[in-house]
Amino acid sequence: MKHDMMEILCCPVCKSDLELKAMKEQDGDVIEGILACKKCSHDYKIENSIPNLLPP
Amino acid sequence: MSPDHKSKFSVMKTYDSIAKHFDVTRYKPWPETIKFAERLRSGSLVLDLGCGNGRNLRFLISKGMKVMGMDISVGQLDIAIGRAEKEVPDGEYGFAIGDVEHVPVKNSSMDAVIYIATLHHLTSSEARLTSMNEAWRALKPGGVCLVSAWAREQEKFQGELKYGQHDIGEDWEEGDILLPWTLKNEGDAKNGKKFMRYYHLYSEKEFDDMLEATAFKVLDRYIACDNHYAILQKTIDQ
Numbered sequence: 001m002k003h004d005m006m007e008i009l010c011c012p013v014c015k016s017d018l019e020l021k022a023m024k025e026q027d028g029d030v031i032e033g034i035l036a037c038k039k040c041s042h043d044y045k046i047e048n049s050i051p052n053l054l055p056p
Numbered sequence: 057m058s059p060d061h062k063s064k065f066s067v068m069k070t071y072d073s074i075a076k077h078f079d080v081t082r083y084k085p086w087p088e089t090i091k092f093a094e095r096l097r098s099g100s101l102v103l104d105l106g107c108g109n110g111r112n113l114r115f116l117i118s119k120g121m122k123v124m125g126m127d128i129s130v131g132q133l134d135i136a137i138g139r140a141e142k143e144v145p146d147g148e149y150g151f152a153i154g155d156v157e158h159v160p161v162k163n164s165s166m167d168a169v170i171y172i173a174t175l176h177h178l179t180s181s182e183a184r185l186t187s188m189n190e191a192w193r194a195l196k197p198g199g200v201c202l203v204s205a206w207a208r209e210q211e212k213f214q215g216e217l218k219y220g221q222h223d224i225g226e227d228w229e230e231g232d233i234l235l236p237w238t239l240k241n242e243g244d245a246k247n248g249k250k251f252m253r254y255y256h257l258y259s260e261k262e263f264d265d266m267l268e269a270t271a272f273k274v275l276d277r278y279i280a281c282d283n284h285y286a287i288l289q290k291t292i293d294q
Binding site: 001002004005007008009010011012013015017049050051052053054055 | 101124128130133137150151152153154155158159160161162163165166
């Protein structure tokens with residue numbers, strides 16, 4: 001997932017902004033990480049560079 | 057046949073299971089996408105809801121648009137990503153696993169949405185309308201949306217329409233059918249297996265009524281190749 005995706009992504013449930021915590025990066029791509037919604041207290045995972053934004 | 061086939065989870069599992077075979081047979085962009093792209097500028101931000109293997113979004117990327125592909129099936133996304141890396145290496149794009157009823161995209165962020173051959177896989181009229189409202193929400197004022205769904209008035213499905221009720225059971229609603237996909241993938245343990253796909257086939261009136269229930273302005277509405285199509289706009293004053 002490229003960092004500029006953060007400009008458009010939001011929480012699928014409450015539509016709040018998400019906070020990116022990158023755990024593994026390669027050539028500017030986030031390979032593993034978390035997209036945290038503070039309002040919902042939910043962490044959405046990024047695995048194999050694909051964010052999984054299915055509602056919990 | 058289990059009534060469980062009428063569920064989001066079942067549609068997702070089927071598209072995961074048939075991803076490779078599906079990609080062999082369905083890789084060209086839809087002619088309607090090509091026509092719709094003429095309305096868009098290079099650099100436009102486009103959201104592809106239910107992007108599948110990315111057949112439509114690669115065309116848009118090749119025309120200079122920045123595209124986000126979203127699908128509920130990881131199997132389909134894996135193929136979409138692999139193909140995009142190979143076929144449009146210089147393009148700007150991103151992907152996410154997501155649900156069209158809960159689109160993870162900020163309000164008024166997209167110049168255009170394409171929502172092709174996906175709406176008819178949602179298993180209730182409420183879910184289908186919710187997804188349309190999500191497409192509207194994601195668009196910038198002035199933004200446009202192309203939506204398509206399979207039409208009920210197809211001769212080839214008259215038999216299936218009759219059987220749909222029996223196959224789905226008590227959850228069946230008029231227009232619901234299950235269509236089998238027979239997997240042809242040499243070396244796959246599930247080669248030859250039938251995977252059921254749920255569809256809700258729209259009548260002309262039902263599609264019009266759904267559009268009417270949204271906040272969209274209808275710019276164009278037509279039937280082509282057994283599909284209902286609409287080109288919609290989130291008007292500036294919205």
